Amino acid sequence: MNPVVMGRVKGKIDSGLSVLGVLVHGDAAFIGQGVVAEGLNIGGVEGYTTGGIVHIVVNNQVGFTTSPNSARTSLYCSDVARIIDAPVFHVNGDDPEAVVAVTKLAMEYRDKFKKDVVIDVVCYRRYGHNEGDEPMFTQPLMYKCIAQHRTVAGSYGDKLVAEGVVSTQEIEEFRKKFRAELDKAHAAVSAYKPMKADWxxxxWKGLRYAVPGCFDDYMSDTGVAGERLLALMEAMCSIPEGISLDKKVSRMLNARLNGVKSDSIDWGAGEALAFASLLAENKRVRLSGEDCGRGTFSHRHARLIDQATGAEYLPLNNLGVEQAKFEVFNSPLSEFAVMGFEYGYSLDSPDVLVIWEAQFGDFANGAQVVIDQFIAAAETKWLRSSGLVLLLPHGYEGQGPEHSSARIERYLQLCAEDNMQVVNCTTPANYFHVLRRQLHRDFRKPLVIFTPKSLLRNRMAVSKLSCFEGGFQPVIGEVMSHDHAQVKRVVISSGKVYYDLLEARGDRQDVVLLRLEQYYPFPEEILAKELAKYPSAEVIWCQEEHFNMGGWDFVRPRIEKSMKLANLKGVVAYIGRAESASTAAGYARAHEEERKCFIDKVFA
Incomplete structure (x- = not known):
């Protein structure tokens, strides 16, 4: 929750509001949870500053049943804040006036220096961790003392009476009045009915909740005229005089522009055009993640560095037209806090394309809590929508089990009630459209994109300029000049493996390759229309991931439903790697043998 709050504060600040972020922690969580340290660390980095967060630690000297000697190595639970040299104010929770004075001092520090500050309120928990918990089981000595200890309200009331500030009767009248207010509120709870969903x-005004099951909502017109895109690319590739670029970067920019002119647009160019076209429509773009300025695979170069001065130049902020702001931030080496921050930012910035990119998709599991608790479930749990985009590099290329899989299966397991979109594009144009689609609808949904690595420079993975008109294609079929009756096998795949299949097929006309570009919401009817063209063909699902991974378990019943809609008999067959405990082989030779084996089976 900590970085989510930080992101929300930043989003509000960027929209022009004056906001103070306050985070309340438990003592055990403040020192024990790594996300606290991650959040403290990013708070002073460009792109993640919030003007200072006020951290209030409710230090009740016990974590559920865990005593301080088991909860930390350091003397104080607040010592984690030393990593940013934040001032820590330790104050006795039994002294309300001291707590107020310390809070005022902490606020003065925060207002002056715009940095985080910590208030460690040393107190106690009078009862158990929850209504059914018995603390005497584990902290008997502590709770014997607490049972004999005067409450804060009682001791402070005695002090005020002794000082002549109030009388005992006035205190009792106040207690009764306050209790009556609580009783009244409690009685109203049973009759309460929300009048509307208020998010x-x-x-968020003008946006709506997308009712599950309405697939047409995902078929937005996101096309842009070719001449418009050419003009934007020319602006991005026109570097002002006086800026000295690396020769390889200059060649890349020239190749990018020539690609647009020659109808051969690669992945990096497609993404740049998506960003530029949105910016030219006065829609902001915010991109954050490890090494995302250049791109892990040197494919983006959104930040150009002057080789003589070290100064930065952002082509996307110099489009030569009235435009919105493009921001790109190389984040600290953190998945949990940064993804949480960007999710929080998206909650208060529905008109911004907010993107978090993983260095490799494999590393996103460091932020699994954010994915499970917020991205997948917040709309159902808390009535909160988000348009956050996750870019997760994915693909089996022999780099081993830590640099091959973004764990497609985990995201698909979380899919229900149209809670998010999961795509695995095979063309730059489809990638262009799915990014633009995020801001060209009257609702917002999280978008998970499994992005390529080797395809970034694959000469087959390019798009014509005309493909950037129209919209996103959830399924890409084949245009055939020969009789469909000749087709014996329809192979459905998703992502990079399509190009392996395409190369291996050669001139064979009895095998058709269909591309599933969107896993979820699943395009059942669109796929059924493609399958219906081949009534006598066997249907196969082919994936490069292992049998117990990838999309197989998810797509199997859905493909078979599409087959029924298309009046095809039988079931879908699987061809791919065998099941495995590890995501990928650790040896390049083993990887290639596996790949050759399942590709050969497809065309056997």
């Missing part, structure tokens, strides 16, 4: 107010 589409403020910056």
């Amino acid at each position: 589409f107010e403020g910056c």
Whole structure:
């Protein structure tokens, strides 16, 4: 939750609001949870500053049943804040006036220096961790003392009476009045009925909740005229005089522009055009993640560095037209806090394309809590929508089990009630459209994109300029000049493996390759229309991931439903790697043998 709050604060600040972020922690969590340290660390980095967060630690000297000597190595639970040299104010929770004075001092520090500050309120928990917990089981000595200890309200009331500030009668009248207010509120709870879902107010006004099951909502017109895109690319590739670029970067820019002119647009160019076209429509773009300025695979170069001065130049902020702001931030080496921050930012910035990119998709599991608790479930749990985009590099290329799989299966397991979109594009144009689609609808959904690595420079993985008109294609079929009746096998795949299959097929006309570009929401009817063209063909699902991974378990019943809609008999067959405990082989030779084996089976 900590970085989510930080992201929300930043989003509000960037929209022009004056906001103070306050985070309340438990003592055990503040020192024990790594996300606290990650959040403290990113708070002073460009792109993640919030003007200072006020951290209040409710230090009740016990974590559920765990005593301090088992909860930390350091003397104080607040010592984690030393990593950023934040001032820590330790104050006795039994002294309300001291707590107020310390809070004022902490606020003065935060207002002056715009940095985080910590208030460690040393207190106690009078009862158990929850209503059914018995603390005497584990902390008997502590709770014997607490049972004999005067409450804060009682001791402070005695002090005020002794000082003549109030009388005992006034205190009792106040207690009764306050208790009556609580009783009244409690009685009203049973009759309470919400009048409306209130999250589409403020910056969300004009947007709506997308009712599950309406697939047409995902078929937006996101096309841009070719001449418009050419003009934008020319602006991005026109570097002002006086900026000295690396020769390889200069060649890349020239190749990118020539690609647009010659109808051969690669992945990096497609993404740049998506960003530029949105910016030219006055829609902001925010990109964050490890090494995302250049791109892990040197494919983006959104930040150009002057080789003589070290100064930065952002082509996407110099489009030569009225435009919105493009921001790109190389994040600290953190998945949990940074993804959480960007999710929080998206909650208060529905009109911004907010993107978090993993260095490799494999590393996103460091932020699994954010994915499970917020991205996948927040709309159902808390009535909160988000348009956050996750870019997760994925693909089996012999780099071993730590640099091959973004764990497609985990995201698909979380899919339900149209809670998010999961795609695995095979063309730059489809990638262009799915990014633009995020801001060209009247609702927002999280978008998970399994992005390529080797395809970034694969000469087959290019798009014509005309493909950037129209919209996103959830399924890409084949245009055939020969009789469909000749087709004996329809092979459905998703992502990079399509190009392996395409190369291996050669001139054979009895095998058709269909591309599933969107896993979820699953395009059942669109796929059924493609399958219906081949009534006598066997249907196969081919994936490069292992049998117990990838999309197989998810797509199997859905493909078979599409087959029924297309009046095809039988079931879908699987061809791919065998099951495995590890995501990928650790040896390049073993990887290639596996790949050759399942590709050969497809065309056997």
